[in-house]
Amino acid sequence: MTTTIELRNVSKVYGSGAAEVHALREVDLSVAAGELVAVMGPSGSGKSTLLTIAGSLEEPTSGEVAIDGTLLSTMSRNEQARLRRRSIGFVFQDFNLLAGLTASENVTLPLELDGMRAKTARALALEALGTLGLADRAGTFPDDLSGGERQRVAIARALVGDRHVLLADEPTGALDSTNGESVMRLLRTASERGVAGIIVTHDAQLASWADRVVFLRDGRVVDQTLHLPGPESLLEPEPHR
């Protein structure tokens, strides 16, 4: 399996002097294509920072981040923006969509920003919305969508085109359990198609959807679950009980 996201010895310090806050300390994390990794930890453990650094929204104080084998530190700000347009999809707990654009326009946004013709982008967006069961909501503005629909539009935008890095920050936080579960199913399906994903959460149920759960505490990776055996192993008898 190829490593899509790789954090090497990443540290992030906010402020300086007495106000110095170590958000991340020497974090190593690699996510392979098709792997869904959950990063769990209490609030303030640095999990959101890990996500923003992995997604090139912030620069680490030290250490390296590589996406598809390219170091972010070697890229210019505009190249990073292009990487986000082409390869990285973000899903946040809320404020995911731009209010002034319809569902399909929100989905085409990264494509159009990247210079794709509106027509081509729209076709891709409708396809993505269709797979998420939102084909009939393409022309709706975010204000008129339900919470679950909005998050699904956001996921469609995060996955549209050939982006293969999915970074989600409490993606189901604002949703009820049923909607949350369907969102997680979508993320899982995406990862099975080869997308490398990181989900940041403090919710164990959410984390349990991941192939691997990494535990973060005080900016440090303290533990992680063993890689879940593939589906075939489930045919074997349960190890206990």
Added chain:
Amino acid sequence: MSGVAGRKVIVRWTWRLVRRDWRQQLLVLALITFAVAACLFATIAAVNMPRSNTASFGDAEHRILLASDEPDAIAPVVADMEQRFGPLDVIGHTAVPIPGSVDTLDFRTQDTAGPLGAPMLALRSGRYPSSANEVAVTDGAADAFHLVIGDHVTLGSGSKTVVGTVENPADLGDEFIVSTPTASDLPESVTLLLNGHDDELGNRPGRITQLRLDDRRVTALSDTGESSERGAVALVMLSLDTVAMLLVSLIAAAAFVVIAQRRMRQLGMLAAIGANRAHLRLAMVAHGLAVGIIAAIAGNVVAFSTWFAFSSSLENLANHRIDPASDIPFDVVILGTVLAVVTTTAAAWWPARASSRVPIVRALSGRPPDPSRVHRSAAAGIAFLALGCVVLVVGIDKSGEASPYAAIGGPIAIVFGILFLCPLAIRTLGPFARRLPVTSRLALRDLTRYQARAGGALAAITLGLGIACTTIIVAAAATPPDTGGNLASDQLLFRLSGQPLMPEVSAEELARLEADVNDFAAKIGADVYPLDAVFAARPDESGETPNVGKPVIIDPRGETGQPVIMVGHRVDHGIELRNPDVPYVATPQLLALRGIDPGTVAADVDVITPESGPLVFVDLTARIRGPEDATDIRALQIDDPGYSEVPQTFITEEAIRAHGWTTRRIGWFVDSHHALTAGQRSDARDIAASSGTVAITRDQHHALGITRSIATAAGMLLTLAILAMTIGLIRSEAQRDLQTLTAAGATSVTRRTITATTAAALALLGAILGLVGAYIALIAGFSDDLHPLTRVPTTNLLTIVLGLPIAAGIGGWLLAGRQPSAITRQALE
């Protein structure tokens, strides 16, 4: 790179937001619309203000004024001209005296259908005169002669019937009586209107030629229609528009900062999904562009509707007819509109740049960036101030001539300097806050917390007030003592003659006149000061007085009278009458009028006067061979009253006795303490006309004093408007605090106090900064001669510095009573 599609999607998004959140834009839209409308309307109006050449040229390219001592010498010249230039219009002029006034009126003879002169004439009512026995009059002429259609008036050779009222549509102030040309009444001078040119007369304006025909001299003044003044006015207005739009764009920038803040998270989201900084900048700039275009269109609509509605009322101000449809300077309007769009877009650029640079993670969490470092901006401010001062000091030479670069660059640098100092000034409010009650403290804290907005507002207020202060100070500095005109607007002078030559008037006549004047004064509630002049002695015992009691001088208008004793200056080669004003007898009442205590006047003083230098009495009746014949006098110098006809030179009783002169009542000075209306002035002229005397009223109606008042009022109004706009913006920022306060039991008094404090603090800071900035610029500009600046218009400046904050505070108090609306749902932004 990202290309057109990327930009298109950003613009589309921005446009949707403008449409969606148009209510949030209302304030700034209204402000810019108002500014655009005001600028365009003012520009159209101002361009239409100057008199066009049509007023005196009609449709002609050239005009030639012909005058001669011998009226019949002109006709041959006209004939000669006609031969040389082809068909021309001849307008005859004869000055006729207006009863009861020192002024004359132009009696014209003109072909009312002349090909070139026709645009100078328009019929208002009745008909044009068709024979030499008929005349048409302008409304002013009708007033002066009390004429209506059908009346008869005696002009020139005989009585003429008024058959119509006319006007010069290109100059409504052109008052005249017009009749058809006739051979019997030869005009004193004629104007020839013609096209084409000639080497001898030349086509240069202002060339005077002495023509000789048959040994008779005719003076010809050839004149060419100058290039229109409108172009220059348009240019001035465009630059004023630029300043105004810059001012407005400062406020707009503050509004855009708020909007950028509101969109912070959305912009962060855009960045997260791959928008680069250029995209983010475009989002805000496109917003500015959209707002600018909407406001520019709305402003055009408002400006043009106002123009079409009010252009006719502007005609009185412009003194000429205005055709609202054809007189619009479209090039200037288009330029002004483009300017509005450009400045508004530019106003959005800074917030755009700032918001594109906010770290994405910060933007996503909706946290505004840290306030900019005040010290750096303060340093820039001081650097700009210094630069501006240096440019002004160096760029303006001894004669007061400034190079255009210095005159424009210097003030601009100073303006920038002051603007950069605004955040620092806002900071200074902090320490004051500590001692104030909690509501005021909260208001001041918020100002310092939301520096970006408060700084923008303060900058706009400062700029507005700075311009007002500069105008006021310059107007005060530029008021030299002798430009006040003849009289103040509340003063009136009745005199037997406008010249220092007084006709003989019987005692009964004088008594009747005095009664009339007193009645008039009582009616308008004015004080009357009798005026006595000094005359050479009546025949004494020796009997050798060559000029006793009879008129010795005939003035050019044929009036006769006895000359008064004047005060002249002794110069190297003779005597000069620099001040043609009549000296009056120094009565205690008159001295009191001028604020002089008679007790302080030494016994040996001959004359009390503002004149300085070696002075002599001038007796025009005596034969004066040279300076040695004049009598030296001892003068007490007093302040100049600032008006040429206000009694100012007084001859003491001592001097009159010593010279054996006599005195006689020659007039009355009327001081009404309030500006005289046109009707009152007309009444005064009627009184004077009825008795053959003259009434002198103010001749100059636009004094700098008015400029000062207008600047004060305009500056304050502008500032209050800016405050009204910006306080809303600033307070909306702290809306949540206010809701918390309301929840915590705060009453409307709390809200009122907060808003009033905010408004007053900003107004006070702005006033002080504006005043300081104005003085810095002026001291630098006047550095060669600071003397004019010592005339400080204290009242006006105090009104601004103290009155404005109070007005702003009261306004804030009154407007802030409304309950804050419920916490609005922060949309998914």
Added chain:
Amino acid sequence: MSVPHALLALLSEGPSFGLRLRQEFEARTGEVWPLNVGQVYTTLQRLERDGLVESDGPDSEGPQKRYRLTAAGAAELATWLRTPPDTSLPPRDELVIKVLVTLRLPSVDVHEVLQAHRRHFIEAMQRCTQIKARADADDVELALVADAELYRLDAIVRWLDAADSRLRRHTITPKSPTPDLPPQPTRPSRKAAVWS
């Protein structure tokens, strides 16, 4: 989980054989609660003894025996469905006891213990979720069972998280029975009293 009542519930749909009952039970609960054949038959015999079910007759034996719900059984099922489970269990949870014990042991890091359990439970949840994820989305019964297990495990993880953050705020210095101090039998630890 009450196996007897689950069997009663299955029989309420109609008579069935013991073997079918077991298959049915497992199908409905997925792999979450495995059940062996012996357990099913013992339970069925006990139910028959109590008169809650009846079989075809003594002639048919073993797996071929058909069971049917009696009126008493139906009544018992109805009562049971409406009676909330007894949640007022004494705090004798093994995990809680483990953590409290750990606090007394200076040589063991309590956070490590907590994390070890957390990882274990999350892994268990992952397996559960895996089952749910793999299953047909229309399989409501399986989803309900999986959810029940997930929420149960989630509750434990949450307790671990809460314990973790509480222990971080109040660092407890392990009270080792130091020989220097005389034993104080008159004032026993209140905590000890709870679970001893």
